[in-house]
Amino acid sequence: MCKKTIVLGVIGSDCHAVGNKILDKFYSDAGFNVINLGVMVSQDEFIDSAIETGAEAILVSSLYGHGEIDCMGFRERCTERGLEDIVLHVGGNLVVGKMDKARIVEKFKEMGYDRVYTPDVDLQICLEELRADLKC
Amino acid sequence: MLISIDIGSTWTKGALFTVREGKLVVENRETTATTTDDLSIGFREILGRLRLTAYGETPVLCSSSAHGGLKITAIGIVPDLTLESARLAALSAGGKLTKAYSYRLNSTDIREIEASQPDIVLLTGGTDGGNRSYILHNAELLSKSNLDCTILYGGNRDLQDDVRNILIRKKLLIAANVLPDLNNPSPQEARDVIRETFMSTIIQGKGLQSIVELTGSAPVPTPAAVFDYVTHLDREKTFEGDFSFIDMGGATTDYYSAVSPVSTDKVIRKGIKEPRIKRSVEGDLGMRVSALSAMESDRMTLEAEAESRGLNLDDFLDYLKKVSTMTEYIPVDAEEKRFDALLAGFCTANATTRHGGTRREIYTTSGSAFVETGRNLKNIKTIIGTGGYLAALDDDPFRHYPVPAVTIEGEEILSPAEYRYFRDHRYLIPLLANAARLYPKEAAASLKPNLTEIKD
Missing domain, CATH: 3.40.50.360 (Flavodoxin domain)
Structure with a gap:
């Protein structure tokens, strides 16, 4: 089992707590040391926590439609604060309205996220890809 | 009986207590100027005076905040x-x-x-x-x-x-x-x-070694004794609900609070978990040595306050300059008293703001909620003013200088909402805190009878 530390949270002013708790349980059961910051987490809170806990990945959720604005500049901020090698995953209802899935993935990859997930994804795939990214 | 002595940076204070019916009763109270070069001189003087009225073997407890700790x-x-x-x-x-x-x-x-x-x-x-x-x-x-x-x-x-x-x-x-x-x-x-x-380590020099020889133990830092005293008061449920001490001196303003966590689904907490008992120290807020640094911390607000009270700004600034070098200065006329009152209000309000946290309201799919950062002081029901100035002040400093409702960013400041204000009129808190090392229950029970409530 991979015991690496990961930071989890719902970004911005988003209060959706249920999915966050499911992800916490899912990744903990898979062996990860999950630092769950809960809802309404700012970019700096993710980064602060990753620095102190020595986390190797940050998993960002967003459900309320403002994900694009909240997630912008996160990769740059990580680099600026010394987390240049951190793995970034993002998932949820990332944009408002109907946008093509491929377009969403492309948009967030451009922003520097290593993996981008839409609501229809199988969590098992997320887990396998996280393990691949962390080489564990 | 026991003797409790506190060596402050300006005054060395002592009291002789007897234990009676579960309380500590003050039999004698003495004060002298702190002898900064050799702290044991002032200490011995107070000890000598208190021993005149003591009988039998009397334990001596000592705390010290001289030289800033x-x-x-x-x-x-x-x-x-x-x-x-x-x-x-x-x-x-x-x-x-x-x-x-x-x-x-x-x-x-x-x-x-x-x-x-x-x-x-x-x-x-x-x-x-x-x-x-x-x-x-x-x-x-x-x-x-x-x-x-x-x-x-x-x-x-x-x-x-x-x-x-x-x-x-x-x-x-x-x-x-x-x-x-x-x-x-x-x-x-x-x-x-x-x-x-x-x-x-600290007992080396400044005459503290001879105090150890006299009392059998090293003096504890006064703020540590007060911190533990707040813990005892909280444990004994001396006050109903949350409470705080504001200890304002010439150089610093210390804020101690005992606050129970408030958790509802409507509050989203940010930052590290707040401890039940907390002490914060504002090294730039004080009545004498720190008078100028207090002003510099928020000059615009303080000047606006002075003007709204009809005080002459130049005279006020001159006064702050003067008292910052005269640590034992006592105001001589009505105007200087008003200057001191403004400075005191400014320091207590700012110490409260910095000790406390903030919150902002957000709207979610399930109604409104609050995002809270820092310490919530809203449930503080009792505030006690201590330290030279507040012990002597027959008034509630917040009444004339309320804590602002919001920050510059528009966040609500979580300051005490409805509270009763008391002053430690005999300036006993450090002495009781010290005595609490031997008699924690009795010292906790003895605070209330020694406080004076400031009423409207």
């Missing part, structure tokens, strides 16, 4: 996480924080620390199993420094052996991590080690 430099990684936890540990131990450093130290920082001559360097960083690189870097730099004071390591547990090897030539002590995981700050062990260090 124990100087601590705190080092952490993220300012709001491990560095904040290190601050909590240092302040609850009764220390004086000379400087705090986050992330990686550099050679300029090291020179600055060397020049400030701290008694203890508290090195923290990383949760258990967490960050390594910052701590190893900072330990390396400390190992190459000229520092010969105690270095206390209270960071990531995984690195204790590494840190021990790196700092092998230094006076190194190791305590449990102040932030073992992000949800549970644990400053207690580091705090206890700091206190023990205070006892064993």
Whole structure:
């Protein structure tokens, strides 16, 4: 089992707590040391926590439609604060309205996220890809 | 019977207590000016006077805050996480924080620390199993420094052996991590080690050694005694609900509070978990030595306040300059009293704002909620003013200088909403705090009868 530390949270002013708790349980059961910051987490809170806990990945959720604005500049901020090698995953209802899935993935990859997930994804795939990214 | 003596930076105070019906009763109360070159002279004088009325074997307890207490430099990684936890540990131990450093130290920082001559360097960083690189870097730099004071390591547990090897030539002590995981700050062990260090190292010089010979134990730092006293008062449920002490002196304003967590689904908490008992120290807010630095902390607001009260601004500034060098100055006329009242209100309001947290309202799919940062003081039902000025002031400083409702950013300030204000009119709190080391229950029961409520 991979015991690496990961930071989890719902970004911005988003209060959706249920999915966050499911992800916490899912990744903990898979062996990860999950630092769950809960809802309404700012970019700096993710980064602060990753620095102190020595986390190797940050998993960002967003459900309320403002994900694009909240997630912008996160990769740059990580680099600026010394987390240049951190793995970034993002998932949820990332944009408002109907946008093509491929377009969403492309948009967030451009922003520097290593993996981008839409609501229809199988969590098992997320887990396998996280393990691949962390080489564990 | 017991004798309690507190050596402050200006006054040395003492009281002779008898234990009667579960309370400590003041039989005699004495004060003299602190003899800064040899603290034991003033101490002996007070002890001699109190012993005149004592009979039998009387234990003597002593606390001291002279010379500002124990100087601590705190080092952490993220300012709001491990560095904040290190601050909590240092302040609850009764220390004086000379400087705090986050992330990686550099050679300029090291020179600055060397020049400030701290008694203890508290090195923290990383949760258990967490960050390594910052701590190893900072330990390396400390190992190459000229520092010969105690270095206390209270960071990531995984690195204790590494840190021990790196700092092998230094006076190194190791305590449990102040932030073992992000949800549970644990400053207690580091705090206890700091206190023990205070006892064993600070007593050298300034006549404290002879006090140890007289009393059989080292004087405790006054703020540490008061911190423990707040803990006893809380445990004994002396006051209904949350309560706080504001101890305003010439140089600093200390704020102690006992606050129970309020948790509802409507509140989303941010930052590290608040401890039940907390002490904060504002080194730039005070009535004399810090009068000018208090003004500099928010000049615009203070000047606007002075003008709205019809005070002459130039005279006010001259007054602040004057008293900042005359530590024992007492106002001579009505105008100077108004200057002091304004300064006192400004300091108490700002100390409260800084001790407390803020919140903002947000709207969610399930109604409105609050995002809360820092300490919620809204449920404080009792505020007690102590320290020379507030002990003597027959008034509630907040009535004339209320804590602002919102910050500049528009966030609500979580200050006490409905409270009763009391003053420690005999200035007994440090003496009772000291006595609480032998009689915690009795000392807790003796506070209320010695307070005066300020009513409308």
